Amino acid sequence: MKILIVGSGGREHAIAWKLAQSPKVEKLYCAPGNAGISEYAECVNIGAMEFDRLAEFAKDHEIDLTVIGMDDPLVGGVVDVFEANGLRVFGPRKNAAILEGSKAFSKDLMKKYGIPTAAYENFDDAQAALAYLETAKFPIVLKADGLALGKGVLICQTLEEAKAGVAEIMLDKKFGDSGNRMVIEEFMTGREVSVLSFVDGKTIKTMTSAQDHKRAGDGDTGLNTGGMGTFSPSPFYTEEVDAFCKEHIFQATVDAMAKEGREFKGIIFFGLMLTADGPKVLEYNARFGDPETQVVLPRMKTDLAEVFDACVDGTLDQIDLEFEDNAAVCVVLASDGYPVKYEKGFEIRGLENFKEKEGYYVFHAGTKNQDGKIVTNGGRVLGVTATGADLKLARKNAYDAVQWIDFDNKYYRNDIGKAIDEA
Ligand code: AMP
Ligand code: GLY
Secondary structure (H helix, E strand, C coil): EEEEEEEHHHHHHHHHHHHHHCCCCEEEEEECCCCHHHHCCEEEECCCCHHHHHHHHHHHHHEEEECCCHHHHHHHHHHHHHHHHHEEEECCCCHHHHHHHHHHHHHHHHCCCCCCCEEEEEECCCCHHHHHCCCCCCCCEEEECCCCCCEEEEECCHHHHHHHHHHHHCCCCCHHHHHHEEEEEEEEEEEEEEEEEEEECCCCCCCCEEEEEEEECCCCEEEECCCCCCEEEECCCHHHHHHHHHHHHHHHHHHHHHHHCCCCCEEEEEEEEEECCCEEEEEECCCCCCCCHHHHHEEECHHHHHHHHHHCCCHHHHHCCCCCCCCEEEEEEEEEECCCCCCCCCCCCCHHHHHCCCCEEEEEEEEEECCCCCCCCCCEEEEEEEEECCCHHHHHHHHHHHHEEEEECCCCCCCCCCCHHCC
C-alpha cells in the first residue's frame, strides 16, 4: 500500500521508520516531512493545515491510507475533509478530536462518565473565574481550553499568581482563542505516566507505557517544552495500576465517546498522574506523543501498517499487539536557548554513526537539508533513542549515543530516566 504521513517532527520520523519495515508498504510519502524522514519517505511540500491540497495529493497519487501525526490538523477537521473526498485516513474526526481540542469538553466528559480526574470548574468569563479563585485552595491549576503547543497550563502557588494567570489566558489572550474558555482545577501530586493506545471506535489496545520530561532543565527546572526525553516502560506503571486503568479509564473513555455520538478512531494518548488516591487523567491527546513515540515504536513488534488498517476498518479486536520485553530511552538534542530563543542553521555531524547499529536510532525533529548538508532547523533538533535489556542499560546506551552527534549550541538534559533509580 501507499501511505501518506502528515507531520514533520521526531514522532513522524519514528512512524515513517516503523512503517518502512512493513511488507505491506510499497511507498511512503510525508507532508511536509524533514531531512531524516526523507530517508524513508518522499517528502512533499504541503503544509499540515492545507487540507484541500493534502486531499488532492492523496487522490492524485492513489494513496491507500493517510496517517495524521499532529494535533492541529486533527482538531481542525482534516479527517472529515479526507472522508468527504472518499479517502481512507487514520485519525479521529473533528467531533472526536475535541477530546484533545477542548479541555473543558474532556473534563465534562470525564465527570459525566465517572472517569477519575482532578476536581475542576469551567469558565467562559474572566470575572467569574476571578471570583471563584477567592475561595479556592492553592496551589491551583489554570488551563486554556484549546490547543496551546503544550504551554497553556499554569500552576499557580498564590491568589495573586492565579489572578494574573486568568488575565493572561482570558483577557490578554496569550494563547489566542484557546483562552476563550478555561478550566480551573485541583492541583494533584504523583508520578506522571503516558499511555498511548490504538482505538477503532469500539476496541482499545494500549501500547507499552512511557514517561516524558517536559521541563527544559535538569532536575525538572526551567520552562515547559514539547518534551526533552522519554523512557519506556515506566517502572511505576505496575500491573495493578494497569488493571485499574483498564477498568476505570481506557475502555470507559472509548465507550463515553461512542455514547456521545463521537466515535473515536485513531490514537488516544492518556496523560495520567498516579496519585495517592489512584490513577487520574491529567489530559487526553488525540495523537501519538512526541517524544513518547520515539521510545514506544522501537519496542513494538507488531506491523504498524496492519494496526492502522485495523483501526480504520474496525477490526482491532483481531490484532495481537506485542512489544519487546526490553526498554528504551530517548534523549532530545535541542538548540541551546530552547524553548525561548535559539539559533538555527548549524551543520549536524555524526549522523552516519547510527547506520546499521541495531538498537540505536536518531529521529529528526528540527533539521533540514542545506547544500548537501544536514543543519539544525528548530528548537528540538534530534531525538537519540537506544534500547537495552532494561531501563538502566537503555539509558547508558542512549547517553553513549548522544556523544556520537555534534553541532554548535547542542543542548540536552543529563537526567533523562533518572527516576528509574527510585523505582
Ligand atoms: P497537560 O497539558 O494538561 O498535560 O498539562 C501539562 C503538565 O502540567 C502536566 O504534564 C502536569 O505536569 C501539569 N499538570 C496538569 N494538570 C495538573 C494538575 N491538575 N495537577 C498537577 N499538575 C498538573
Ligand atoms: N510528550 C507530550 C506530548 O506529546 O504532548
